Amino acid sequence: MTVAPEMLDPTRYESLGELLWDALLTFKTETALIEVDRKKETRRLTYLETKREVARVARWLADQGVGADDRVAMLLSNQSRWLICAAAAFHRGAVLVPLDYKLGADEQAALLAHAKPKVLVSEVGMLRRLEKKSLAVPTVLDVDAGWGALPEGDVEAPPRVARTRDDVATIVYSSGTGGVAKGCMLSHDAYLEQLRALMSRFPMHPGHRVFSILPTNHAIDFMVGFVGPFSAGATVIHQRTLRPEFLQPTMQAYGVTHMALVPLILAGFETSIKDSLLERPRWARRLVSVLGGLNELLTTKTPNPAVSRALLSPIHEAFGGELEVLFCGGAFVDRARADLFYRLGLPVVIGYGLTEACTVATVNDLSPFRGDSVGRPLDGVEIRIHAPGVDGVGEVWIRGRTLMRGYLDEPELTAEVITEDGWLKTGDLGWLDASHHLHLVGRSKNMIVTAGGKNVYPEDVEGAFEELEVEELAVFASGFLWPSSLTDEQLVAIVRPRRGNGTQAPSRDAVLAQLRAKNRRLPDHKRVGAVLFWDETFPRTASMKVKRAVLADALRGAPGKELVTL
Amino acid sequence: MSQDRVMERLLSLAAERFARSREDLKPEDDLFDALEIDSMQALSLLTALEESFSVEIPDYEVQDVRTFQELAEVVASRL
Numbered sequence: 001m002t003v004a005p006e007m008l009d010p011t012r013y014e015s016l017g018e019l020l021w022d023a024l025l026t027f028k029t030e031t032a033l034i035e036v037d038r039k040k041e042t043r044r045l046t047y048l049e050t051k052r053e054v055a056r057v058a059r060w061l062a063d064q065g066v067g068a069d070d071r072v073a074m075l076l077s078n079q080s081r082w083l084i085c086a087a088a089a090f091h092r093g094a095v096l097v098p099l100d101y102k103l104g105a106d107e108q109a110a111l112l113a114h115a116k117p118k119v120l121v122s123e124v125g126m127l128r129r130l131e132k133k134s135l136a137v138p139t140v141l142d143v144d145a146g147w148g149a150l151p152e153g154d155v156e157a158p159p160r161v162a163r164t165r166d167d168v169a170t171i172v173y174s175s176g177t178g179g180v181a182k183g184c185m186l187s188h189d190a191y192l193e194q195l196r197a198l199m200s201r202f203p204m205h206p207g208h209r210v211f212s213i214l215p216t217n218h219a220i221d222f223m224v225g226f227v228g229p230f231s232a233g234a235t236v237i238h239q240r241t242l243r244p245e246f247l248q249p250t251m252q253a254y255g256v257t258h259m260a261l262v263p264l265i266l267a268g269f270e271t272s273i274k275d276s277l278l279e280r281p282r283w284a285r286r287l288v289s290v291l292g293g294l295n296e297l298l299t300t301k302t303p304n305p306a307v308s309r310a311l312l313s314p315i316h317e318a319f320g321g322e323l324e325v326l327f328c329g330g331a332f333v334d335r336a337r338a339d340l341f342y343r344l345g346l347p348v349v350i351g352y353g354l355t356e357a358c359t360v361a362t363v364n365d366l367s368p369f370r371g372d373s374v375g376r377p378l379d380g381v382e383i384r385i386h387a388p389g390v391d392g393v394g395e396v397w398i399r400g401r402t403l404m405r406g407y408l409d410e411p412e413l414t415a416e417v418i419t420e421d422g423w424l425k426t427g428d429l430g431w432l433d434a435s436h437h438l439h440l441v442g443r444s445k446n447m448i449v450t451a452g453g454k455n456v457y458p459e460d461v462e463g464a465f466e467e468l469e470v471e472e473l474a475v476f477a478s479g480f481l482w483p484s485s486l487t488d489e490q491l492v493a494i495v496r497p498r499r500g501n502g503t504q505a506p507s508r509d510a511v512l513a514q515l516r517a518k519n520r521r522l523p524d525h526k527r528v529g530a531v532l533f534w535d536e537t538f539p540r541t542a543s544m545k546v547k548r549a550v551l552a553d554a555l556r557g558a559p560g561k562e563l564v565t566l
Numbered sequence: 567m568s569q570d571r572v573m574e575r576l577l578s579l580a581a582e583r584f585a586r587s588r589e590d591l592k593p594e595d596d597l598f599d600a601l602e603i604d605s606m607q608a609l610s611l612l613t614a615l616e617e618s619f620s621v622e623i624p625d626y627e628v629q630d631v632r633t634f635q636e637l638a639e640v641v642a643s644r645l
Binding site: 037038077101102104105125126128129240241242243245517520521523524 | 598599625
C-alpha cells in the first residue's frame with residue numbers, strides 16, 4: 001500500500017529529521033501549529049514560520065555541541081514548542097528521549113539519571129518541581145524563560161546531520177517507575193515504516209485539523225499528533241489544559257477532524273453525549289436511536305462521515321461537526337462503547353500496540369467495523385499466538401520492522417522479551433479468529449493498563465498499603481488472575497485479615513475504610529479497585545517473599561470469588 | 567497578594583464548592599482527605615481558583631500537591 005499523493009512518502013526518507021525538514025519546506029503556507037489556552041488562541045504558525053523556529057532551536061542545539069546520537073530529553077506538556085524542539089533535535093541527528101510529564105518529579109529524575117541526556121528541554125513549572133532533585137543534566141532549555149535567548153530572527157539552520165534508517169531515533173520509557181527502567185530504543189526505520197503503514201490506511205492531508213490531547217511523549221500521539229500530520233501538511237492543535245470542560249469548545253471552534261485518545265476520554269465523551277440526549281424530549285431521543293440504526297445500515301461496509309453528520313447533526317456538532325477519525329488505544333476499549341460511537345457515526349479506530357512495537361501492531365480498519373476485536377495486523381506486521389491452548393488462546397507475539405532495537409543498557413531484559421528470530425513476547429493473552437482479527441482476553445504478566453493508558457505493576461502499589469492492620473496483603477492485576485476480558489481491568493488487593501476480635505483485629509469494614517483512605521493518597525492510576533478477603537496463609541519462599549504464581553493459581557481455582565469494590 | 571489572603575480565599579472556595587464548613591479546613595490538611603475528593607474534582611477546584619484569581623495554572627502544577635498549603639503556594643507563584 002502507498003500513502004496518499006498529497007502526503008510525503010515515508011519510503012523516500014532515511015530519517016525522521018529528513019522527513020520533518022522536508023515537510024516544513026513543502027507545506028510552506030499551510031497552518032502547522034495552533035495553540036489554545038483555555039478558550040483563547042495564543043499561537044498560530046505556518047509551516048514556514050515553524051521552520052524558522054525549528055532553525056533557531058537547531059542552531060542553539062548546535063551551539064551546545066549537540067550532534068549525532070547525543071540525547072535530548074523532552075519534559076514538556078503538550079504544546080507547539082514540543083514539536084518544534086523535537087524536530088530541531090532530529091535535525092541535529094540527536095536521539096530524542098520523550099519523558100512523561102505526568103510522572104512525579106522523583107520518577108522523572110530517576111529516568112533522567114538513566115537516560116543521561118546532553119540537553120533537557122522543559123518548562124518553568126516542571127523545572128521548579130525538579131529543582132529539588134539533584135539533576136545531572138549539563139544543559140537545560142526552558143521554553144518559557146529561555147525562548148527569547150535563542151538565536152534571533154531568520155537564522156540559517158545549521159546543516160542537518162544525516163542519519164540512516166538503522167540509527168536510533170528515540171528512547172521511550174515503557175514503564176520503569178518501579179524496578180528496572182525500560183527504555184525502548186526505536187529506530188528511524190521503525191517510525192518511517194509505522195508511518196507508511198498507518199497513513200496508507202488513514203491518510204491525512206492539508207486542511208485536516210488534529211487535536212493533540214494525549215501527552216506527545218505517548219507513542220500514539222507522537223505518531224497521530226506529530227509525525228503523521230506533519231508528513232501530510234495538516235494542522236496540529238494544542239491546548240494547555242486537558243480538563244474536560246475545555247475540550248469540547250476547542251473541538252467546536254476549530255472543527256477538529258482527527259484525535260488520538262485513550263478509553264478514559266472516550267468514556268467522558270460518552271457521558272457528555274448521553275447527558276445531551278437526556279436534555280432532549282423523548283421523541284427526539286427516539287429519533288436519534290432510529291437515525292443511529294439508519295446510519296449503521298448505510299455505513300456498515302465503509303464509514304461515511306458525511307452521511308453520519310447529516311443524519312446525526314446535533315451530536316456531531318457537539319464535537320465540532322467535522323470529526324473523521326478518533327484513534328483510540330493505550331488500553332482496552334469496551335465493546336459496547338465502541339459500538340455506540342460507531343452507531344452515531346463517530347468512527348473510533350481501535351488499535352493495539354505497545355511501546356516496544358513503536359505505536360500500533362493491529363488496528364481495526366472499519367471495513368467492516370468490529371467492536372469485539374482490536375483489529376488486524378498492520379501491513380508489514382506479523383502476529384502469532386504462541387503455545388495456544390485448546391481454546392486457541394495463547395501469548396501474543398509480534399514481529400516486524402517496527403519493533404524496538406532493545407531496552408537501553410539492558411541486554412538481558414531485551415533477550416527475555418525478544419526471541420532470537422525476532423519475535424516480541426508481549427505478555428498479553430489473545431486469539432486470532434478466522435478473518436485474522438486479534439482478540440485480547442488477559443495477560444500472562446501481572447500488570448494492568450489503565451483506561452488512561454498507563455501501565456501499572458501491582459508490586460509497585462503494594463508498598464502504599466504496608467501499614468494496613470491486616471495479616472497479609474498482596475496486589476494483583478485482575479486480567480492476570482481471571483483472564484476473560486480486559487474491559488475494566490483493575491488492581492485487586494488480596495487481604496488476609498487478622499483473626500480474633502477487638503482493636504488488634506479490625507473488622508472487614510474497618511479494613512476497607514483503611515484501604516479507601518490509603519487509596520485516596522495514590523494517583524488515580526495506582527489505585528486498587530477491589531478487594532478479595534482470603535483466609536489462607538500466603539505461600540512464601542524461604543526468604544519470605546510471596547510466591548505470586550502459586551498464590552495466583554490458588555486464587556484462580558477458588559470457587560465463587562466475592563470481590564468488594566472500593 | 568499575600569499568601570495568607572490566597573489561602574483564605576482558597577479555603578472559602580473549597581468549603582463552598584464541596585459543602586464543608588470553612589472552620590474545619592486548615593492549611594496543613596491533606597485536601598483530598600479533608601474534602602473527600604479525587605484528582606478530577608481537584609482539577610475542577612483548580613478551574614474555580616483560576617476564575618477567582620484571574621490566573622492560569624497548568625494541570626501538571628498540581629500533580630504533587632497534597633495540602634491546601636501547597637496548593638496556595640502554586641497559585642501564589644502564578645500571580
